[in-house]
Amino acid sequence: MNRTPPAAAPTPTREELLRWLREDDASRLGQLWTMADETRRRNVGDAVHLRGLIEISNHCVRECAYCGLRAPNRSLRRYRMTADEIMACTAAAVEFGYGTVVLQSGEDDGIRQQWLADVIRKIKSETSLAVTLSLGERPEEDLAAWRQAGADRYLLRFETSDPVLYKLIHPPRPGRLSDRFAILNQLRELGYEVGSGVMIGIPGQTYDSLADDLEAFRRLDLDMIGVGPYISHPATPLAKHSGLRPIPPEQQVPNTELMTYKVLALTRLVRPDANIPSTTALATLNKDAGRELGLSRGANVVMPNLTPPQYRTLYEIYPSKACLFENAEDCRSCLKNRILAMGRTIGQGPGSRRQTA
Ligand code: SF4
Numbered sequence: 001m002n003r004t005p006p007a008a009a010p011t012p013t014r015e016e017l018l019r020w021l022r023e024d025d026a027s028r029l030g031q032l033w034t035m036a037d038e039t040r041r042r043n044v045g046d047a048v049h050l051r052g053l054i055e056i057s058n059h060c061v062r063e064c065a066y067c068g069l070r071a072p073n074r075s076l077r078r079y080r081m082t083a084d085e086i087m088a089c090t091a092a093a094v095e096f097g098y099g100t101v102v103l104q105s106g107e108d109d110g111i112r113q114q115w116l117a118d119v120i121r122k123i124k125s126e127t128s129l130a131v132t133l134s135l136g137e138r139p140e141e142d143l144a145a146w147r148q149a150g151a152d153r154y155l156l157r158f159e160t161s162d163p164v165l166y167k168l169i170h171p172p173r174p175g176r177l178s179d180r181f182a183i184l185n186q187l188r189e190l191g192y193e194v195g196s197g198v199m200i201g202i203p204g205q206t207y208d209s210l211a212d213d214l215e216a217f218r219r220l221d222l223d224m225i226g227v228g229p230y231i232s233h234p235a236t237p238l239a240k241h242s243g244l245r246p247i248p249p250e251q252q253v254p255n256t257e258l259m260t261y262k263v264l265a266l267t268r269l270v271r272p273d274a275n276i277p278s279t280t281a282l283a284t285l286n287k288d289a290g291r292e293l294g295l296s297r298g299a300n301v302v303m304p305n306l307t308p309p310q311y312r313t314l315y316e317i318y319p320s321k322a323c324l325f326e327n328a329e330d331c332r333s334c335l336k337n338r339i340l341a342m343g344r345t346i347g348q349g350p351g352s353r354r355q356t357a
Helices: 013-021 025-042 083-095 113-126 142-149 163-169 179-192 207-220 257-270 282-283 290-295 327-340
Strands: 045-058 100-105 129-132 154-157 194-199 223-229
Touching: 013 083, 013 207, 013 257, 025 257, 045 083, 045 327, 083 100, 083 113, 100 113, 113 129, 113 142, 142 179, 154 223, 179 194, 194 207, 194 257, 194 327, 207 257, 223 257, 223 282, 257 282, 257 290, 290 327
Parallel strands: 045 100, 100 129, 129 154, 154 194, 194 223
Antiparallel strands: none
C-alpha cells in the first residue's frame, strides 16, 4: 500500500530543515507557512478532527525532569477517575459529535490491565468512537490486551531523539530500560495507529538534535505527530537546574511560539498525511490565536478537553494550561466556532490517517 500521497512541496532535506529552524525573516517564514498549509490541504483536506481528551488519572510512577505529574511532586493531589466517570465523558463526546476519545494518564500502575480492557470494551460496544490511549510506557501484555479490547490508537511521545538528553530528563524505572522507539515498533506490530512527538526548546536541546527529531518523524512513518513547546514547571528539577547539559547558547533551541510553528510546519512537510494536532501547549503560549495559527501552519486536529472540572486543574504537566477553567461544552463551542471562522470544516467520524491505494 502506498501511504505517501503527493505532497504540495518536496520533502525538505536535512540542510533545508536546519536552515528553516534557524530562519527568522518573516517574509521567508511566510513561504514556509504557505507550503505547510498547502501540503496539509492537499493531503488531509480542510476537515479539522476533534478528539475529546479525558485525563483519566494524574498518578505517575516516573520522574521526568520537566513534568508536574512526576512522582516526587508531593504537593499535587492525585486522582484516578472511575469507569462510570469515564463513561459519562464518552457520552458527552458522542453528544458533541466527536469521533474519538483520548484516554490519557501518567504512567499509573493503578490502571490495571483488566479494568481498562473492560472500560475500552464498554466504550466500543456502546458508541462508535475511536479510542486512543496515551498512558506512558506499559508492558507489552497490557498493550496487547487493550488492543484486543478494541483500542485503535496509542500515543507515546519520544520527546527527543537525542539519547543523551533523553536519558537526562527521563530517568528509567529501576531495573527497566526506557526505549520508546522499541515500544513504538511494538505498537505498530500490535495493529495500533501510532502517534509520537517531541518537545521543543528543552534546555540542552540543539538545532542538530531537533533536525534529527524531524528525520525520525520521516523514518518512523507515524500516523499522528504532536509537537509542543517545553514549558517550565516550578516543581521540577529542569526548572531549578536548567543546565542539565550545558551547550553553547547559539546551539540552544528556544522554547518559543515561533519555533513551535516552524517545527509544526516542517512536520507537515516531512509527513504530509499524518494527523497533527494544534496543541494545548501552543494555545497556552498564545491564548488568543495559538490554536488557529497552528491550524493554518500544518495542523488538522484539535483536542477539546472532556475532563471533569474538579480534575482538570490537577492534571498539571506544566502550569497555566489553556482552557483550564472551561467546561466541556464551553470547549466544544469555542473550538468549533474558531474552526468554522477559519473557513475549515469539522471532521466527521473517527478521522483515521488517510490511506491511499
Ligand atoms: S511526562 Fe508522563 S511519564 Fe513523565 S512524569 Fe509526566 S506524566 Fe509521568
